[in-house]
Ligand SMILES: [Fe+2]
């Protein structure tokens with residue numbers, strides 16, 4: 001049968017028109033139920049929205065196109081992951097020290113991908129604007145993708161290396177993982193506007209390059225093709241998320257001048273929260289990657305001081321200024337990674353990854369990247385540790401550190417103007433004293449003390465006896481509380497943590513690949 | 521890439537993650553579905569109470585009255601994780617696209633008589649708003665439910681419902697030649713036409729329902745369990761008979777999607793009610809309560825489209841849902857008693 005073509009063709013639609021027609025009018029103002037009861041959570045933060053229609057859809061993606069693009073990306077990604085597994089690609093990395101960056105990533109970052117998935121589902125439920133809900137839902141499902149593809153990719157490494165075997169369990173319990181966990185839970189327990197400002201803008205837009213670039217380029221430099229693959233595949237989602245971040249903040253600022261001080265306070269808070277979290281990345285870049293991409297200081301200069309500076313110049317017309325204490329972060333850039341690595345070198349027996357003293361050539365690299373600080377302040381300590389180790393006395397710190405009430409990192413950071421003096425700040429609240437690593441963390445506490453008195457501080461929890469497995473008897477003779485804590489964490493003691501050179505990972509690596517434990 | 525290793529000397533340390541091994545009972549090779557599901561959601565040591573609900577934790581099993589010892593028994597028989605979900609939907613979309621192209625190229629819908637266009641807009645296009653409601657309800661479960669087994673599937677369902685809302689919008693655009701008039705009409709119908717008000721009222725009631733599992737059952741089992749068979753067995757055949765078969769090419773996707781997703785809804789329902797008599801009675805109670813509301817909502821809608829055959833059609837789909845939940849282990853009498 002040959003039917004004639006239609007005489008009057010349909011109107012041609014641009015992508016934008018098509019998206020608008022398919023999507024924008026879907027929502028309606030409820031009348032059988034009160035709109036404020038249907039969407040009860042998008043007003044309590046004090047953000048005033050007068051016209052949700054002003055929301056510009058940051059990515060005009062209909063579901064049919066979404067399924068098509070994403071399905072195609074998944075087909076390619078899993079083909080590569082399959083090939084990687086068949087070819088034992090996990091042994092192609094430079095040396096087994098590199099795997100420790102994956103341990104940090106899988107236990108510290110992947111659970112945040114999952115948390116982002118659920119956080120954006122909350123925002124995707126709670127905004128009354130249709131387009132805002134859709135944008136958040138799209139990010140919610142993307143973040144689930146990231147959590148799952150990371151688990152599937154790193155799964156192969158888990159079969160051959162230690163420290164990767166129990167990421168979710170560890171994320172809920174381990175002392176340094178409370179840093180990323182509390183960061184994200186802080187955002188999720190806030191209202192929907194603060195959540196998207198914190199995660200979409202402050203994190204995804206302002207700081208994400210400082211997280212993903214180091215991990216993904218680090219993977220590429222160090223022969224980890226699996227991580228490179230999921231990283232690049234996630235990159236196209238990431239660019240959508242960054243667009244959402246900027247749109248959210250501009251939309252809120254344009255709606256009402258009363259929103260400006262609220263947003264500024266959030267930007268101050270979430271800049272400092274995010275920056276402290278990135279301390280973990282700084283040590284990864286400068287110490288954990290056997291083949292280094294760039295130094296933390298260089299990354300900070302490029303991605304924050306230059307790019308971030310331009311962005312905040314742009315926002316000045318809304319009455320927004322640079323986040324408070326950005327200058328402190330820049331003052332710290334020549335010491336941050338060294339201080340953090342020092343902390344983990346001390347406590348690596350209680351961590352699920354290994355630490356080590358850098359090789360001579362690596363110290364030369366550090367000296368060249370940090371000419372003002374490394375040789376003077378940090379090399380002597382590393383050489384001392386090396387000498388101790390050679391005498392069979394590898395240093396482990398047997399005490400428990402004091403933690404910052406806000407960022408939860410051990411109090412090892414130094415005064416902004418004196419890198420030889422530990423920085424202590426404190427606040428009194430309801431007859432208790434609370435301790436902070438910095439003015440930034442103290443300010444955050446002082447603005448919302450009711451929130452931060454609740455912090456589940458791992459060291460406090462250990463001392464209170466809350467970090468033992470169920471059924472364990474702390475009064476039994478010979479009970480060793482710290483050994484028991486490691487079991488509570490789910491560690492395989494003697495495998496997951498401690499000095500790299502003494503580790504089963506190192507022995508297996510040499511035996512299985514015939515390659516040196518430390519690549520030269 | 522081939523690498524030079526003495527493979528015979530390599531002893532794999534473990535088969536899967538410890539949390540998966542704990543769930544499976546021992547360390548054995550796990551599927552991608554299992555590694556993408558178990559242990560993903562945080563379970564303990566939450567830092568701060570939500571500002572928006574300080575009486576509960578960030579994730580909290582008490583956001584529903586339903587009680588499960590193990591929420592991870594609510595597995596998805598389709599074993600969808602993100603990769604398999606998107607690949608499956610992309611494939612289905614491809615065949616759907618062919619139907620749409622065909623209808624579009626031939627102008628099969630936009631060249632219908634104005635009265636037929638109007639009848640089809642009235643009968644079908646306002647459903648896009650109902651689907652948008654279903655999207656939000658499933659997003660609610662994704663946000664506040666417990667455990668990735670359930671909440672990842674509701675995430676996929678959330679996006680499915682947005683996809684269906686957009687699909688129904690395209691149907692409107694095929695009818696109006698891309699002017700968007702049909703969509704404006706449909707919104708007015710959804711907001712004001714008496715035949716649609718029952719369904720809007722039910723949808724809005726779900727928006728103010730807090731219990732996340734109640735929302736799950738109200739939308740995915742009760743409303744869909746009645747509406748989709750009505751569409752498939754009565755509305756669509758009626759529309760095709762009255763206005764030509766082109767509409768069936770567009771509606772074809774809905775029953776296929778409903779059959780596939782019902783397998784998952786059934787598995788969740790079965791596991792929930794098998795857990796305890798209390799759960800059974802709770803679900804049966806929700807079924808009775810929402811069933812009555814949906815019934816009241818469907819009668820005017822079915823009556824408007826099907827005329828005097830409306831009441832009979834509603835009775836027929838009620839029988840279908842009753843038989844379905846019976847097979848899942850739900851006795852409706854027991855709840856009422
Ligand atoms: Fe992500």
Ligand SMILES: [Fe+2]
Pocket residue numbers: 276404405406407408409436437438441
């Ligand atoms: Fe701090």
